[in-house]
């Protein structure tokens with residue numbers, strides 16, 4: 089095993105230094121706002137405050153899918169929250185999500201605004217509001233929720249575990265990379281075995297379970313996350329690759345995936361979205377490049 093600096097934890101942990109790594113300037117051990125900042129509100133019924141990370145993409149993909157089905161009530165303004173600059177700690181954002189993480193949604197279509205935070209909660213709220221991408225049959229609905237909550241519990245091992253220690257931590261720690269690579273591969277195998285039996289995660293129908301899982305695990309097998317694809321031998325999970333490709337073929341997924349994105353090719357970044365026509369400058373060919 090590789091050498092690591094010896095560390096003996098003190099009796100009581102104190103916040104005395106930045107911990108290094110890519111997120112050192114925003115990590116903090118306390119909640120609540122750091123500064124006063126109101127959030128902008130646009131003209132649409134739904135106001136989304138987000139960033140085009142996998143967690144953010146879940147919501148914009150669902151919104152684009154709902155609009156594609158003709159639900160005009162799903163029209164939305166997608167405002168950019170730059171988490172690297174600490175926008176998630178502004179007072180307005182914290183009022184919508186006390187957990188200071190994107191994505192956060194404000195539904196301003198009714199008499200009183202309704203706040204929704206946590207991506208799984210937002211997906212459920214929207215699917216119930218519009219009666220779409222969430223089966224009504226009890227068994228299919230239960231299966232959808234099982235995979236949706238599977239994602240919520242599993243992805244932190246992929247993102248916060250494998251991704252963090254493989255790509256972002258200031259030093260490579262073999263123990264941590266090994267532990268989280270093993271768990272990530274186990275999770276990919278869970279998906280692979282399921283998708284060997286069914287077309288989509290909850291069965292025959294595309295649902296919010298697929299929309300939640302795809303940006304993480306679909307992105308992983310497409311080679312978009314952490315450049316860890318070869319290391320994890322992601323292409324060996326053939327059923328996950330098949331499923332990821334099928335979902336990526338959906339025009340709404342291609343649109344939703346680029347909203348609030350700040351990385352990738354310029355054609356794959358729509359920093360803010362306030363109108364369907366905002367996509368017009370991006371042709372399907374350009375979107376297909378990803």
Ligand SMILES: N[C@@H](CCC(=O)N[C@@H](CS)C(=O)NCC(=O)O)C(=O)O
Nearest residue numbers: 114141143171189190191206207208
């Ligand atoms: N469980 C949350 C996770 C959200 C999350 O981790 N968001 C990250 C970006 S992907 C974030 O906002 N990080 C900012 C921070 O930790 O300060 C969800 O699914 O909504």
